[in-house]
Amino acid sequence: MDNEKEKFIEILKESLHKEIFVKITFGKYKGGDKDFKNIFVNRIDTKEGDMLSFKFRYTTKDIVKNYEYEAGIRLVNEILGKDFFSGTLFTSENDYTLDYSKKRIPILHTKKSSFTETEVKSHNKVKQRFVNAEAKYLRLLGITTSDGKIKADKYDKFRQVDKFLETMDSLFRSSGLNTKDEIKILDMGSGKSYLSFAVYDYFTNTLGKKVTMKGIEQRDELVKLSNYSAGECGFSGLRFIKGSIEEFADEKTDIVIALHACDTATDDAIAKALKAEAEMIILAPCCQKYLRKQFVCPEVMKGIFRHGIHEERMSVMLTDGLRAMLLEYFGYDTKVFEFISTEHTSRNTMITAVKKRNKDESKLPEIEAVKRNFPSWIFILIRYCFENCKVIFVFR
Secondary structure (H helix, E strand, O other): HHHHHHHHHHHHHHHHHHOOOOEEEEEEEEEOOOOEEEEEEEEEOOOOOEEEEEEEEEEEEEEEEEHHHHHHHHHHHHOOOOEEEEEEEEEEEEEEEEOOOOOOOEEEEEEEEEOOHHHHHHHHOOOOOOOOOHHHHHOHHHHHHOOOOOOOHHHHHHHHHHHHHHHHHHHHHOOOOOOOOOEEEEOOOOOOOOOHHHHHHHHHHHOEEEEEEEEEEHHHHHHHHHHHHHHHOOOOEEEEEOOOOOOOOOOOEEEEEEEEEEEOOOHHHHHHHOOOOOEEEEEEEEOOHHOOOOEEOOOOHHHHHOOHHHHHHHHHHHHHHHHHHHHHHHHHEEEEOOOOOOOOOOOOEEEEEEOOOOOOOOOHHHHHHHHHHHHHOOOOOOOOHHOOOOOHHHHO
């Protein structure tokens, strides 16, 4: 009875060989993960060649993994009849659906294609990037070669910055800033300034805004390099200043960003953003060590928390959760999500906040409840963490 499935897999192989493949969708999920929704498969062009891109869709996030054709075909073969009892292969010639009956007998259906040849070409075209790979600053900062090609060891960084910019663009268009002609931006902990240059270039040259942007960085050599590169690119509104986030003088700003500000430096960035009355705040936190150091684990839980990764994940969840709650208290619409696959970076949590209302006093009891009741929920004794933790007190 499996010969129908074998036919489906052979048609998939042929569609890739003939370049008539469009996509694969699945249905009738029979797995046990309540948060898992579906899988979508597309063909993409990468620096390693054409690949099958699997988007694993969950309730709160999407995880994308790319596979070479052979590995992707094996995965489709494994999924059908096990996790999903229906799968449809779309090609420019026909659509092929493999359905499993209640007795798990596969039946192959064929019908006229849903796509024209023109639509197939459009569907499979390379995704538009928000970062211009030929921009001069990318070469000056060591991301691309002299002929505009992304260096192999910098590809993940390029993807990360591009995704950050895509998220920022979406937030900006939904905020009250989108009608302003002049925008002020602060990059807290600008580092090697990849993000600063990409943001300035996009807002200036793509959106046509007049931008005044400052990058704050403690390492003098990076400040000098970034200012030199800004001058070489003619970015007159982009300037880098040596100093810490905490010491930076308060000033009115529209947007505050902080990419991988380490530990409580993210909280310093949030505090500055609030004092600056920022309309948008975008954070990618890093190494939340402050809270983790305060854990005092009772004997009954030591079997779980003797593994460092569990302590680390708990501290990340609590720290970023409290940050989001506090931003909501201050009147921001806030989201916490995975902004890029762990395939490209393990530091992939993003917190976004867009100012929508005045301070929401109803949120404060929720924060106090976490401080008061958390130990009784999970049986972890945090003796004085929340009373002294910078995550809370920096806003008071």
